[in-house]
Amino acid sequence: MSERVIVVGAGIVGIATALQLRLAGLDVLLLDRGEPARETSYGNAGALAVSDVIPLAEPGVWRRLPGWLLDPLGPLAVRWRYLPTLAPWLARFALASRPARVASLTRALAALLNRAAADYAPLVARAGLDGMWRRHGALTLYRDAAELERALPAWRRKAEHGVAWQTLDQAAVQDCEPALRDGWARAVKVAAWSHVDDPYLFSRGLLDAFVAAGGVFEQAEAAALSERGGKVDGVVCADGRMLAAGQVIVAAGIWSDRFTRQCRYRVPLESERGYHVNLPKAGVALRHFIQCASESFVILPLADGGLRLAGTVELAHRDAAPDWRRAEILLDKARGIVGDFSTEDMTLWMGNRPSLPDTVPVIGPAPDRAGLYFAFGHGHLGLTLAATTGALLRDMVLQRPSGLDLHPYRLARF
Numbered sequence: 001m002s003e004r005v006i007v008v009g010a011g012i013v014g015i016a017t018a019l020q021l022r023l024a025g026l027d028v029l030l031l032d033r034g035e036p037a038r039e040t041s042y043g044n045a046g047a048l049a050v051s052d053v054i055p056l057a058e059p060g061v062w063r064r065l066p067g068w069l070l071d072p073l074g075p076l077a078v079r080w081r082y083l084p085t086l087a088p089w090l091a092r093f094a095l096a097s098r099p100a101r102v103a104s105l106t107r108a109l110a111a112l113l114n115r116a117a118a119d120y121a122p123l124v125a126r127a128g129l130d131g132m133w134r135r136h137g138a139l140t141l142y143r144d145a146a147e148l149e150r151a152l153p154a155w156r157r158k159a160e161h162g163v164a165w166q167t168l169d170q171a172a173v174q175d176c177e178p179a180l181r182d183g184w185a186r187a188v189k190v191a192a193w194s195h196v197d198d199p200y201l202f203s204r205g206l207l208d209a210f211v212a213a214g215g216v217f218e219q220a221e222a223a224a225l226s227e228r229g230g231k232v233d234g235v236v237c238a239d240g241r242m243l244a245a246g247q248v249i250v251a252a253g254i255w256s257d258r259f260t261r262q263c264r265y266r267v268p269l270e271s272e273r274g275y276h277v278n279l280p281k282a283g284v285a286l287r288h289f290i291q292c293a294s295e296s297f298v299i300l301p302l303a304d305g306g307l308r309l310a311g312t313v314e315l316a317h318r319d320a321a322p323d324w325r326r327a328e329i330l331l332d333k334a335r336g337i338v339g340d341f342s343t344e345d346m347t348l349w350m351g352n353r354p355s356l357p358d359t360v361p362v363i364g365p366a367p368d369r370a371g372l373y374f375a376f377g378h379g380h381l382g383l384t385l386a387a388t389t390g391a392l393l394r395d396m397v398l399q400r401p402s403g404l405d406l407h408p409y410r411l412a413r414f
């Protein structure tokens, strides 16, 4: 039997997992049907969003939903024709919003997020990417004291799960981030938040480290899992080749359902599509990652005064045509935060967040097939949790204790 581990999918989750395994001395083959890190991991907002411990289906979401859905360019949009397909996902989302469930999901997310930066540190050091990893913290902006007051219960709940934060008044906001327009009366600063200048180059840097450490990357489409006697023993490629492996890890983002379907697992994986506007010559020197609470979008400071505006959720089929108005609307929103900026060389992008209705990724073994593991469904947190996902899978493959209760991340919860 082959001792090799095959990782299917070279987005950030597959790349970080492959690197963790390789650094532990395993023989690793990483596959992608296209260029590595060119799908969702290409254009995300670059944040290690370590304070996002509360699942999306928190009880307050239902109050805001009607207003959002009436506005086609609001923070959340649904392509109505897709609604029948979405129904099982939405039903699960509703179940996940029960208070007891939110509490256990928050614990599960916090257990991953609290170690995310520590799991990245050795990978970043190995890849020489320290200069790209900015540990300046994030500011969440509020227009007035009342808006902050409404947000404080959620911040207090985050504090109960290990998130340290502080409030800033208007003078402190200006002092902390002079490039912001006046008028942001309050902010919450999370010092432990960090970001990378360019998530694509960051992912490619980790891939280079994987190859330099003796890992193998191959461009090939995995068409199916090969199984023998209830055990997965490799991958059958679209070109007909069989690649043997002792263990296979599926980290194929939104396309992971191809493999769960083959195994007849029913997993409610859907795309929460998101958009970005890249402004490499914006000419705005921000230091912190910026979140705008009322508008549900974020600003990533790029190198040399550039900005990336990102956010919005669109529930639609992953292959549906993009609605670029959802990206363009971010321009006006951003002007309200940082004033005017240059749009020279602006580009727009849309990506598929691989999303599970309870916000918690699947990280772990298949219920009834030896040698098969899954790592998908990271939703809004794929960059943040990639190194941790890889560390947990490394420990599972090596049958080492991870020090974490892995129960909440299992596929069999669906």
Ligand SMILES: Cc1cc2nc3c(=O)[nH]c(=O)nc-3n(C[C@H](O)[C@H](O)[C@H](O)COP(=O)(O)OP(=O)(O)OC[C@H]3O[C@@H](n4cnc5c(N)ncnc54)[C@H](O)[C@@H]3O)c2cc1C
Pocket (backbone or CB within 6 Å): 008, 009, 010, 011, 012, 013, 014, 031, 032, 033, 034, 035, 036, 037, 038, 039, 040, 041, 042, 043, 044, 045, 046, 047, 048, 049, 220, 221, 222, 223, 251, 252, 253, 254, 255, 256, 258, 273, 274, 275, 276, 310, 311, 350, 351, 352, 353, 354, 375, 376, 377, 378, 379, 380, 381, 382, 383, 384, 385
């Ligand atoms: C607008 C936006 C902003 C975001 N901001 C953040 C952020 O700030 N912080 C954060 O943590 N997350 C963020 N995210 C989420 C994050 O980008 C995703 O969770 C993450 O990229 C998912 O990574 P992945 O490796 O699972 O999937 P992907 O990056 O999509 O990679 C999957 C890979 O699998 C390959 N593949 C698929 N099928 C096969 C097959 N059969 N054979 C071989 N290869 C295959 C694909 O080609 C692809 O390369 C954001 C997302 C969006 C859309």
